[in-house]
Amino acid sequence: MLGLSALLVALLISLFIVQFLKLQWACRRLPPGPTPLPIIGNMWVMDFKRQHETLIKLAQIYGNIFTLWMGPIPIIILNGFQTVKDGLTVHAEDVSGRPSTPFWQRVASGKGIIFTSGHTWKQQRRFGLMTLRNLGLGKKGLEHRVQEEACHLVEFFMQERGQPLDPSFPIVHSVSNVIAAVVFGHRFTIENKNFHQVIESYDYMVKFGSSVSEMLYDIFPWLMNHLPGPHQKVFYCHEFLRSFARNEIRNHRENGPPDEPQDFIDFYLAQIDKSKDDPTSTFDEDNMVQAIFDLFLAGTETTTTTLRWTVLDMVAHPDVQEKVQKELDAVLGPSQLICYEDRKKLPYTNAVIHEIQRYNSVVAVGVPRECIRGTVLQGFPIEKGTIIIPNLTSALLDPEQWETPRQFNPNHFLDKDGNFVNKDAFLAFSAGHRVCLGELLARTELFLFFSNLMRAFTFKLPEGVKEINTEAITWITLQPHPYKICAVPR
Template sequence: MLTITQGFVVLIIFLLIVEFFKLQKARKQFPPGPAPLPLLGNLVHLKFQFHRDLLMELAKTHGNIYTLWFGWAPVIILNGYQAVKDGMTTHPEDVSGRMVSPFFRAMAKGKGIILASGRSWKQQRRFGIMTLRCLGMGKKGLEYRVQEEASHLVDVFVNLKGRPVDPSFPLFHSISNVICALVFGYHFSDEDKTFHELISATETLFRFAGSFVHQLYEIFPWLVCRLPGPHKKALSCYDVLSSFARKEIRRHVERGIPDEPQDFIDFYLAEMEKSKDGAKPKYDEDNLVYVINDLFLGGSETSSTTLYWGLLYMVVHPDIQEKVQKELDAVLGPSQLICYEDRRKLPYTNAVVHEIQRFSNIVFVGMPRMCVRDTTLLGFPVKKGTIIMPNIASVLYDPEQWETPRQFNPGHFLDKEGNFIPREAFLPFSAGHRVCLGEHLARTELFIFFANLLRAFTFRLPEGVTKINTEPIFGGTLQPHPYSVCAIPR
């Protein structure tokens, strides 16, 4: 006769076998992929990490559209330029939903822009784009703010007088001050204690995203949410950002809404006032808090990290750095204000900025989409509610689109005469209805900051340092390993 323990073990084995066969039946409704295991899904195939190269390797076996399972949740992966482009743009409205996973639901409650879906997302995104345009996005007014911050960053490096420095903080500070001026109406000083707290919270959030514990939370939220661990710290860091946003909102309310709104919060509060008599207001304080968080995180982390990679690549490729400087010297005067329009006269510099974005590939997997209705994806029928994940890394490293995808090569964006050429497979901002709403701002920042830095300085490794790690640290964005450089005035 079986003991209670043995009976329990037999029961568990039986249930696992039943789950296995249920999964095998369920997976027939989706594009092919590796066979999932009960509870774990395909985490074993992914070696318990969400790695861009593993996703590309799986595509070699299962094709450029395949399915991975995270527990009982199927996720369709799109791999390579053609699959991502067709999947995101053939029926863009059908795949415009956002998967609000357990962790992100606990974090942002499905509000704001990035993690919202449906009607709320459309309203908040439309208002966000319209307001950023009113504040100068795509116009000279906003470009002037970028030029101001780039000039301030140059001064920071000048004051270092060639001493070694990790450029991460100065880059983040200057880039984030552009979006802070738009959203809050003021800049942070270098020494501001609150700003340092916001940076620390941001770094913690991005380090946690994509980690093993994050993946466990998404698969077993009912268990992990009750346990101590880094997920608790990540959620508390998001609360730090939210608390700051609420203080800023209160400050604006107490000051009163001016006749001519000066920043994003002013515009939003004015819209809240207009819609407060509606049956269900479209705009409220909670949504404003999460929109502010989205703008701060999206407008700070991605561009500063890309520039952080950019300086690293210039140190590793001094010949490319020298070519950029020669072009800048030949075309621009030493004190001439650099404009975004100057990129047309600086094809090599423009190509290098684009190659930094392509090669660093900081958001290696696009934010998961969700089908908002039954649709067809690359010939496969896909039901409403299915999660779609575009593998952006596979687009930017697609060997069918790039001559030397695994090498840093500005020639990818130049023709034989040295003219800049745009490339269709350059999709660092994603594609379709969920394309990054701050794309134009990011492009302007990257070009103006990079050109200003390389016109003013030559970047070198500190004396005695001969090697530098160019492998990424995986997280919410792909970060370089911390490094130091010397900015030698030219």
């Protein structure tokens, strides 16, 4: 019996050594990086609560392009503004794919916009961009929807009469209603229980993303499918969201096609009918349902989280808040409707919004890309199918690009005369072919929500509270800890 045990131990050690040597051989063709171990790869070096900071520290050792192994899979990390920008734009088409992990394959099934590649992604993304433009993106039509929700948010805060409140739900409700108007053609009241469940379901899925549970599912999907755990609740949430979307689609079909399409579903149903005889078409109800999921996920989470940081930053920097209010009072009338075009007359306010995005870096690392063909990044040959992760935070904190990268400083976006200045290193919306689909909508929302709130309120800590936690919680996005503030009417 002892001899059999010794034989098994020797066999396991031999297998470990063989796998270790195979990994070392594979590393020869890749950018440098920490030594990977069999099975776990480089997971032993990662602090998953502060991934972006770990990647910045590793770049100081191995250079701005390096390799990390997640289990048996090599991942190329791009770090620092120049490397991230070149990696995503110089060979933009080469790195335009999206890797398919077991979890997101189960959730998205190769449908929609965010988690697809190739023909499906190109057709769905092009249609999404065209539809947003047709619905008024960059024009007064869609801006009016944002202004309406900004007014609802101000009204909600006003009802609290300066008492302590958690601003999270009213903010996410208002931002979600912008997307609801785009997709469904109508808004939902704050009392609507189904819409509450929509918001809660997306929130749960975001918190599941990048968690240990998601990684375990990706490594052992066949096992996890038969085990209880948070992944099962995620699948329930996703199914609820799909059912919610299908119900809205069914209502649109029952009402019949309007004379002019009024929302995303109207445009998509018309496109399905238009392309029904095209064998290359990807327009069907499954893709429409997933595209709706993607629009809500991308259009709600990052903007909501940024606005939550916005309120927190104004409490933490009352001098900045006061300066923004003085500029708004000097340029705009107390009852004047604020338009996106007004940002050109409000350089300091505009600079503060950009600095909030830079300093808090809501999307810590970019959504992974995949090489759709062999390419060269920073002189390293990269094979087709290789996963690329751009560390967007490293560009927003690059000491070569920002005067005080680790400090909140609106002057990063102002010249010596106080004029607003765009910065190339501001990659909050990523870059290349996969740049954020709703970037212009997000910019519009951030400006209109922020300026309306700043004009109406001064944000302060509740009485007796001396300080507030400004550390981030890492999910798919970097979120602030729950907090309460007082929105004191001005």
